[in-house]
Amino acid sequence: xxxxxxxxxxxxxxxxxxxxxxxxxxxxxxxxxxxxxxxxxxxxxxxxxxxxxxxxxxxxxxxxxxxxxxxxxxxxxxxxxxxxxxxxxxxxxxxxxxxxxxxxxxxxxxxxxxxxxxxxxxxxxxxxxxxxxxxxxxxxxxxxxxxxxxxxxxxxxxxxxxxxxxxxxxxxxxxxxxxxxxxxxxxxxxxxxxxxxxxxxxxxxxxxxxxxxxxxxxxxxxxxxxxxxxxxxxxxxxxxxxxxxxxxxxxxxxxxxxxxxxxxxxxxxxxxxxxxxxxxxxxxxxxxxxxxxxxxxxxxxxxxxxxxxxxxxxxxxxxxxxxxxxxxxxxxxxxxxxxxxxxxxxxxxxxxxxxxxxxxxxxxxxxxxxxxxxxxxxxxxxxxxxxxxxxxxxxxxxxxxxxxxxxxxxxxxxxxxxxxxxxxxxxxxxxxxxxxxxxxxx
Amino acid sequence: xxxxxxxxxxxxxxxxxxxxxxxxxxxxxxxxxxxxxxxxxxxxxxxxxxxxxxxxxxxxxxxxxxxxxxxxxxxxxxxxxxxxxxxxxxxxxxxxxxxxxxxxxxxxxxxxxxxxxxxxxxxxxxxxxxxxxxxxxxxxxxxxxxxxxxxxxxxxxxxxxxxxxxxxxxxxxxxxxxxxxxxxxxxxxxxxxxxxxxxxxxxxxxxxxxxxxxxxxxxxxxxxxxxxxxxxxxxxxxxxxxxxxxxxxxxxxxxxxxxxxxxxxxxxxxxxxxxxxxxxxxxxxxxxxxxxxxxxxxxxxxxxxxxxxxxxxxxxxxxxxxxx
Numbered sequence: 001x002x003x004x005x006x007x008x009x010x011x012x013x014x015x016x017x018x019x020x021x022x023x024x025x026x027x028x029x030x031x032x033x034x035x036x037x038x039x040x041x042x043x044x045x046x047x048x049x050x051x052x053x054x055x056x057x058x059x060x061x062x063x064x065x066x067x068x069x070x071x072x073x074x075x076x077x078x079x080x081x082x083x084x085x086x087x088x089x090x091x092x093x094x095x096x097x098x099x100x101x102x103x104x105x106x107x108x109x110x111x112x113x114x115x116x117x118x119x120x121x122x123x124x125x126x127x128x129x130x131x132x133x134x135x136x137x138x139x140x141x142x143x144x145x146x147x148x149x150x151x152x153x154x155x156x157x158x159x160x161x162x163x164x165x166x167x168x169x170x171x172x173x174x175x176x177x178x179x180x181x182x183x184x185x186x187x188x189x190x191x192x193x194x195x196x197x198x199x200x201x202x203x204x205x206x207x208x209x210x211x212x213x214x215x216x217x218x219x220x221x222x223x224x225x226x227x228x229x230x231x232x233x234x235x236x237x238x239x240x241x242x243x244x245x246x247x248x249x250x251x252x253x254x255x256x257x258x259x260x261x262x263x264x265x266x267x268x269x270x271x272x273x274x275x276x277x278x279x280x281x282x283x284x285x286x287x288x289x290x291x292x293x294x295x296x297x298x299x300x301x302x303x304x305x306x307x308x309x310x311x312x313x314x315x316x317x318x319x320x321x322x323x324x325x326x327x328x329x330x331x332x333x334x335x336x337x338x339x340x341x342x343x344x345x346x347x348x349x350x351x352x353x354x355x356x357x358x359x360x361x362x363x364x365x366x367x368x369x370x371x372x373x374x375x376x377x378x379x380x381x382x383x384x385x386x387x388x389x390x391x392x393x394x395x396x397x398x399x400x401x402x403x404x405x406x407x408x409x410x411x412x413x414x415x416x417x418x419x420x421x422x423x424x425x426x427x428x429x430x431x432x433x434x435x436x437x438x439x440x441x442x
Numbered sequence: 443x444x445x446x447x448x449x450x451x452x453x454x455x456x457x458x459x460x461x462x463x464x465x466x467x468x469x470x471x472x473x474x475x476x477x478x479x480x481x482x483x484x485x486x487x488x489x490x491x492x493x494x495x496x497x498x499x500x501x502x503x504x505x506x507x508x509x510x511x512x513x514x515x516x517x518x519x520x521x522x523x524x525x526x527x528x529x530x531x532x533x534x535x536x537x538x539x540x541x542x543x544x545x546x547x548x549x550x551x552x553x554x555x556x557x558x559x560x561x562x563x564x565x566x567x568x569x570x571x572x573x574x575x576x577x578x579x580x581x582x583x584x585x586x587x588x589x590x591x592x593x594x595x596x597x598x599x600x601x602x603x604x605x606x607x608x609x610x611x612x613x614x615x616x617x618x619x620x621x622x623x624x625x626x627x628x629x630x631x632x633x634x635x636x637x638x639x640x641x642x643x644x645x646x647x648x649x650x651x652x653x654x655x656x657x658x659x660x661x662x663x664x665x666x667x668x669x670x671x672x673x674x675x676x677x678x679x680x681x682x683x684x685x686x687x688x689x690x691x692x693x694x695x696x697x698x699x700x701x702x703x704x705x706x707x708x709x710x711x712x713x714x715x716x717x718x719x720x721x722x723x724x725x726x727x728x729x730x731x732x733x734x735x736x737x738x739x740x741x742x743x744x745x746x747x748x749x750x751x752x753x754x755x756x757x758x759x760x761x762x763x764x765x766x
Contacts (some may be wrong), residue, residue: 154727155722156723156725158696174765176727176762176763176765181726181727182695182726
């Protein structure tokens with residue numbers, strides 16, 4: 001017998017509302033199967049199970065809001081008899097991924113696919129605060145969420161820190177029982193400001209705290225998304241020493257190749273330039289792995305594959321940057337439908353857990369908005385963001401020294417100077433340019 | 443502005459009420475010939491006669507019930523009960539009849555009754571005359587519960603209580619009768635709002651009735667140490683003026699409730715719950731309270747003192763919340 005617990009879907013998630021069970025007691029389930037839909041502050045997320053077995057009991061009813069780590073269901077291992085009592089160590093089998101420091105992505109936007117892409121910022125991922133992701137009422141033998149790790153923070157201080165995007169770890173508490181108070185937050189914010197770059201966010205310790213305004217769920221969701229974006233972007237600009245590079249890439253070959261490739265396709269199977277650009281980024285990353293990964297606890301951790309976060313704007317405002325997995329390995333004919341599907345599901349609020357946490361770099365495409373270039377804000381703990389502007393006609397000197405009209409796009413790289421340097425970043429953009437000169441190889 | 447006592451202020455209010463409206467009369471144990479257990483009605487029998495100031499037998503059930511009947515019949519009775527402990531004998535006419543009739547009759551009847559009673563400890567009257575049971579009444583829908591804690595409120599609350607078409611229970615803390623304060627000439631007094639008795643920034647001390655002077659004293663002691671607290675006097679125990687409480691807590695981010703009742707199921711508990719409901723995210727520390735020890739009130743002076751909220755206990759609670 002094992003327990004299936006509510007996993008953390010990002011460092012800013014401390015609870016979720018069960019919307020729907022997709023299985024019943026007695027059902028056989030397989031690793032990777034979506035068995036429930038859970039509503040977080042950001043979206044309704046399909047929750048996968050990570051082992052085979054038979055559902056014994058469902059412990060949480062649809063509509064219930066429960067903390068991360070709560071047992072949602074119990075599961076019999078294949079072959080295990082029904083009615084067996086859960087062993088005391090059952091929790092060790094629980095498929096609870098540790099609250100990951102990687103946060104659900106939400107970033108600037110690539111979406112040639114779907115029109116409106118988001119702003120030049122990245123999205124929700126607050127400072128990695130186990131505080132928020134820490135466990136529910138003490139669950140014995142659940143090492144992932146030891147209650148002792150929960151910071152003692154007063155409600156007012158917690159709200160203020162969240163508004164300021166301040167990570168309270170390491171902040172000394174002066175309140176009763178060592179709790180962190182408003183005064184401590186103000187002090188920490190002041191010192192964070194003092195050490196932040198001049199270009200940092202204008203977060204002020206004296207920002208008045210807004211009253212909580214009860215509203216419709218939709219309003220709440222928007223508020224939550226906006227808060228998450230604020231938190232992640234403030235953290236990014238506070239912590240990440242960005243450097244920015246721009247490269248003008250001729251797109252004539254890519255456009256011609258795309259026109260030919262689409263000529264023989266039905267409308268539904270047509271490729272978009274965004275897919276080519278994504279694939280080109282993924283391939284270029286192979287030679288520059290220091291742009292693809294995470295900066296956690298003072299160290300760079302390279303990602304194993306190119307899981308590209310696509311900044312997708314939401315109709316009601318805000319944006320999310322869910323991961324498109326293994327872009328480097330997908331042929332364009334598989335990449336295109338995967339891209340369309342991801343955009344559609346993001347806007348429908350139906351993302352999978354892994355899509356919320358796996359993105360190792362973000363690509364934003366503001367071309368649809370008509371701008372020529374975008375300088376993005378890196379989505380922590382990622383270390384780079386690639387931006388594409390509008391494809392535009394420009395006078396161009398060709399290889400033979402003649403003047404011609406060339407469609408060009410400005411590609412940009414915002415990268416974390418703690419992990420990479422401008423030289424390598426420049427080589428990456430050059431590689432990206434080369435990749436787009438050989439569209440047939442993408 | 444004239445200096446007067448809480449007792450004299452109450453007497454003046456009663457005299458004014460008797461003069462203003464011929465339907466008003468006072469009844470209770472020893473209110474006439476003896477002049478009232480706490481001498482509030484001293485001299486009124488001689489001035490207004492036995493029909494308006496009536497001594498009753500020792501039967502709270504009987505005379506409070508008679509008061510309900512008189513109110514239903516068109517009079518404006520003021521019924522005095524010697525202490526809140528004794529009022530338990532009259533819970534039936536107050537809770538089952540006076541508080542309920544407007545609702546049970548679909549608005550056809552109202553009970554414009556005022557019940558006054560002494561409450562609280564501090565005079566070595568032990569466990570049958572000293573308890574603070576205001577919360578029992580504050581629990582009941584259909585009645586308004588007042589706790590005048592200043593001379594101005596003692597003078598001003600009776601008239602609007604009599605004007606209220608529904609039953610009003612008015613608690614006079616026995617230790618307040620000798621309180622002497624300036625009485626403002628402006629007689630206006632509402633019976634709906636809590637009052638800020640001292641403005642401050644670091645913490646809200648919330649109290650009512652007999653604990654107000656101790657709380658003000660504690661605030662003064664704290665001020666000498668550089669700690670600036672606000673003092674809120676609930677004044678109206680039902681319906682609670684949650685807005686004033688929460689406005690204060692939103693400003694100071696901390697609160698300590700001082701209540702002479704016992705902690706369990708207390709008014710302090712209700713105030714804390716409302717703070718939690720309304721302004722949880724404004725709190726910078728857990729809300730604390732200073733209540734009476736959970737024992738029947740002792741007779742011995744040192745034990746009685748130890749059982750009650752006192753200024754040093756309030757100071758200590760404030761410092762614990764501020765962690766100073």
